[in-house]
Amino acid sequence: MTTQERAIRVLIAKPGLDGHDRGAKVVARALRDAGMEVIYTGIRQTPQMIAEAALQEDVDVVGLSILSGAHLELFPRVVEELKSRGVEDVLLFAGGIIPQDDIPRVNEIGFKGVFGPGTNTNDIIEFVRNNAPQRV
């Protein structure tokens, strides 16, 4: 018997070397206010650290924020690290500075949503609610 609707669990992480986490924090807070449990790991995370956190926390969703321009190097490695741990049923989304031309490639890597500057946080909440996998 489940007594309440299970909260969606989201990992918000910043891969790579840029230290600008305002955007990540705004998104983390918006998701919290929408009733989700947000695990925030902080800045300068390696793909291994992100994948290991996603595994241990058994999150439904992983959101990555990146402003350094290294998304096409780092995102595929995050996906690889997740796969090598058997974590394949998570929803991935990205935010930060990702040029329009790169978005199709980022989608192809497995990031279903890409949210740039100026995004309304309600759009992110709606995206997560509509796409998060059913866990248990």
Next chain:
Amino acid sequence: MDAPDLIARLREGDRRALARSITHVEADTAIGREILAGIYPHTGRAITIGVTGSAGVGKSTMVAALAREQRRRGRTVGIVAVDPSSPFSNGAILGDRIRMQSLTSDGGVFMRSMASRGNLGGLSEMATGVVDLMDAAGFDVIILETVGAGQDEVEVATATSTTVLVTTPAGGDEIQSMKAGLMEIAQVMVVNKSDIAGADTAVMQLKALLAIAGPRSWEPPILKVVARDDQGLDALVDAIDRHQTHVRESEHAEAERRALVQSQIVALARASIERHTLATAREQGVLAGLVEEVAARTRDPRDAAEALVEAVRLHWGREAASR
């Protein structure tokens, strides 16, 4: 994956199976219950440590330092960190991994963040279950970090066998205010941030409070630590180990273990009674009516509470009769 599958895999140390099992236990699913029942005979091997204290005393930093010291001693470590849920949205930001950076790429460490789920109760139920899962998964040491206030804390203390209370030199007044409850459940006391002024005063205050509490079979040591710099951790882990030996070997050990198990059962039963009672009260629409009456001041809250319990009891009685 079904329960037998998850049990087999988590007992082999499969991290993914452990993570998913925790999710089941947290969501209180049928599979989660089956797993807990299945693994219980395989628990009781780990050293289980609770770390508690008020907000800002450095619990997370302490847990990270404790885990590092345990790793230096060659022990694997499971960590459960509880952060508060928002009472408004039920959402939570779980930020303890930020302070555990040094441990996140260590294969001998497994960390899980949990939201307290506010006043919906069941924190001690969940925490006890998650500690058992990590125990069955073979971790040598399991550290449970909790939010640090109220009745829930005292119940959560039953999930672990050694409770470490963290205070700071700045917390003189705060030490005064927590004489009861937390003071009584702590087996090891730590004055963290001991590099700032007032550490010796804080130690003396704790000693004085313990003296009031009177003699008991285990005298809680009071230790000065600077968790941020890993200072005093060696002595802290030694003290925890001594308490664990005491728990396992003293002449009162069996009696104390029974007392702990009893409080565990009572805490779980209380949570279960609360959950079932409130669920029935809501289903039967009892609660809403009472709220109206109390809000209009035509009934007092105590009387309303009694009426709620009575209505639920009657409903269960009718249900039992119709079976």
